[in-house]
Amino acid sequence: MAYALILGTERFHFADLRTLLAKASPRRSGDELAGVAAANARERVAAQLALADLPLKAFLNEAVVPYEADEVTRLIVDTHDAAAFAPVSHLTVGGLRDALLAEAVEPADIAAGLTPEMAAAVSKLCRVQDLMLIASRCEVVTQFRSTLGLRGRLATRLQPNHPTDDEAGIAASLLDGLLMGAGDAVIGINPATDNLPQVMRLVQMLDAVIARHEIPTQSCVLTHVTTTLEAMNRGAPVDLIFQSIAGTEGANRGFGVTLALLEEARQAALALKRGGRQVMYFETGQGSALSSGAHHGCDQQTLECRAYAVARRFEPLLVNSVVGFIGPEYLFDGKQILRAGLEDHCAAKLLGLPMGVDVCFTNHAEADVDDVDSLLTLLCAAGCNYIMGVPGSDDIMLGYQSTSFHDALAMRRLLGLRPAPEFEAWLQRMGVFAPDAPRLADGGLPARFAALLEPGP
Template sequence: MNTKTVLLGKTYQFQDLKEIMAKANEEKSGDQLAGISAQDAKERIAAKYILADLTLSDIRSNPLLSPEQDEVSRVIDEGINERIYSEIKNWTIAELREYLLSSIIGDSEIKRISRGLTSEMIAAVTKIMTNLDLIQAAAKIEVTTHCNATIGQKGILSGRAQPNHPRDNLTGIKASLYEALSYGIGDAVIGINPVIDMVDSVKDILSLTKEVMTKWDIPTQNCVLAHVTTQMKAIRNGAPADMIFQSIAGTELGNKAFGIDEDLLNEADELIRKEGTAPGPNLWYFETGQGSELSGEAHHGIDQVTLESRCYGLARKYNPFIVNTVVGFIGPEYLYDTKQVTRAGLEDHFMGKMHLLPMGVDVCYTNHIKADQNDMDNLSLLLGAAGVNFIIGVPMADDCMLNYQSTSYHDIATLREVLKLRPAPAFEQWLEKMGIMEHGRLTKAAGDPTMFM
């Protein structure tokens, strides 16, 4: 494997694939914090130049974290279709990029070759793509999933209703949920982040959301984003959960920091299939985000884009209903400003879709990052063009429980109108029945939650 190149008369020699992958990354404050980033633009270009000429077999033959050391690596490697891999293993990363961007290559061809790609291969091609490349390639890929209802079809933009409350007050959650529904948001999931990670609280919130869904005959699914073990206890205690949730990392050590491993995920998967309240077959909700492994000192010197791609390699084992990256949530230590958040959002969406995942994005930022709401509007529009499956909706784009800025219920409605996108079909039929939408557009009644009271 070649690790050296000459650029403008200067020789660049890299130690190994791990260093090439890290230094080929677009600038990220997390990589700088880890001490693995390129020193300047010239070194970054040199690393990209070498990476582009490496083959897929070079990537697989030089594991950044071996399957013998790490169960995430093992899950990724065992999930590869060896026949397809053997057909494409001599492609260079540059040739993979050209294939993905070719005007004669579409959804079915990309889906086929994706089964022969490791997460590291997908991360590698991401590093030599522009933002527009990431949008163009991702927009070709349609990933549909079914829990209680189906989302992900071409021309559909779904929304997660996130009616969080700083005290898990059920009346407050219900009021926020009714506002979301009045704007046509909630077809991806009614998903609440609980303040109190306790069985009784999780069960109460699941029961509330299921009661609203049943009373108003809403074709959607519910989920409470507590730790997976708390959800499992609640489900065994009779809580009506359509899906089960967990945040995941790209290394075994990172997942241990989250209090999970593959065995626990397997146990949860079996439980939700036996005792969950949705027919499925897609019954998982995973969340990710660049930088989590570094924050948990579990990155093994691997860059944050590659680690994020490895999250998706783990997630695809469980055929989830939805996955989203919480792109700007961790803070400026990992994504410093608008430019880095925008790039990460497009990278994560593309890599998720290349793993054939139903990919969404929480288009968000913390108050101490160099970004504002206009930046979130811009990224939302780019993701809408890229065919994102869903984004998050919170009241006025300000989550009063998690204390971060995201996108609002009416932002999602606006994106649908501007980009000529629709809610999930069954959900749109329900909206028409309720008088909230007509012929794909919101009516005068939209935005008034008192219709549910």
């Protein structure tokens, strides 16, 4: 279906919903690289005005990626919850934005009724404070050994990566993070290789540390889902299944996954009965479909939201956008990274996902630590479920800049946020946090915590 709008003396024409969404998207380098971006600010505003007046029902009648050619589209269409959609079915995109800002609808009540394209459309009409206000209303709680996403809480992924997977190096980063209150979302290692014996060794190492010290958290080695499946078949104590996902079938095949494979892995993890039913950990990022040549002429933010439909299907414990990781070809500078991070967080929360964000940038992007601090502070104020904890904020294995253990402490102090409740209680028992406040205890290395420096049995 074609869409048109007259702005002053100019008439703007948009061939279909896919084009309208792309032209309405705030400027970013990836859309320009793909040739789908608005030609100028006037065309972008015209597209946003046309999008604001578009009935939400239109999204149920027009797919941006063909149903017959894409299993993600089929998932979105076939699992749409008409009952949850009913309270907002009479609204336009602009009307839904206004209703969310006016607190006239409860996000949790309509999440299952929103398609990813609807969430993307709403976020395109929002300014930064709108994205924050809407996201702050969305409480999405998940649980394994720790409870994540509660209001007033900020969790962290402790990320002790090492360029050679050296156990002593990993242990040093792990101890550093725990001593600063990091790790309640997950202790997650990106292995240097996808080598199965190496992965199993890391899984066993993390399991031993968590079990020995009764840490109320979960572990994950962020290897490919097929490697994790084989590790489980060989008896590895896997807590969470990790996988990078995208918003089209073709992009997911580029990652080496299908929906059926993800379900197989989920069932295998559930069979281990190591925690609750939320055993999946997904990472996403704007630009992944374009980088694999599987974007179908769509803009990268709409496809990012479609990745959230994939995540939602598998009831994940954790989801995060690695917002600046793919590079300046897709998000050129700090301004584009900031906008994208807030869009991702808001849209995912609207769709009912337990969203965290890796606030990061690659070393060749036009961004710096001030940009990270700005986005980090806005996300934490908007209720982001968790952030990354990387030693010194510099991941020496992956070669990118992220957030540090100190950043999480700063955000908790600045905004009055606390760790996950079980983890906070553990930190207090261990003498890391003061007994009456979410801050580091005085007196150096706690005596009980010094046991972490001792060799295992």
